Amino acid sequence: MSKTGSKEERDLVNKLWNANFAAMRAPASGGATKRPLPDVLAGNGKLYLAIEVKSTRQEYIYIDNEKITNLLKFSKIFGAKAYVGAKFIRKPWRFIKIEDLHITRKNNYRVNIDLAFSKGLDFNEIIGESKQTKLI
Template identity: 70%
Template sequence: MDIMSKTGTREERELVKMLWDADFAAMRAPASGGATKKPLPDVLAGNGRIYLAIEVKSTTLERIYIPSDKIKGLKEFSGIFGAEPYVGAKFIRQKWRFVKLDDLHKTRSDNYRLDKDLAFSKGLEFDEITGTDRQVKF
């Protein structure tokens, strides 16, 4: 197993624990990453009101590249399942950010890029995707 997949596995487990702690049922999809021909997210979670399908990416760099087939598969799965699709980005020593697929930058080679600046300007925090961040509206 290479270092990247070990890091991804650790981040996926961390996110699953955070989701359980936020009263979601959550699991890592064991067949994500190409072991099956079906498109599966890295993490799947729900609480009866909110359903999340998350492609997890972590890096020590300033940007993350994501193959277009991963995003296409995430959109397809989420549409069938009824989940909100996100890329869960964990930039090392930073808080998690969850980016909507429409906010990702499409590269010339038809793949996707997520820069740290974009993740922190447009990405949502954990409490926002789980609905636990209740802003008081007057």
């Protein structure tokens, strides 16, 4: 993973800790193991999140089919909600449900900035705080 990707993962882990979630980066992510691990794992005793983190300066993010398959496999076993955490540089985090990702001709996945901001959730939404809850 690039320095930027690792930085974004650390940023997300810190945001999750600040929201009262225990969170960690999976150090085996990226090929150190054959096990299906997400980039970030978090939970608060009620809600568990498994997140594949992608960051870019471009308009599109491409994700290999194997990464999504492994994310789904891990999430099912662990009981976590699976998301792709998309960090477009200089934009806020967006979290996309797997079923909302675009499938490419080669059976991989793609998310662009428009999809991320039209169908993706913001940070408060994935941790169970709706925007309306925050206003009260």
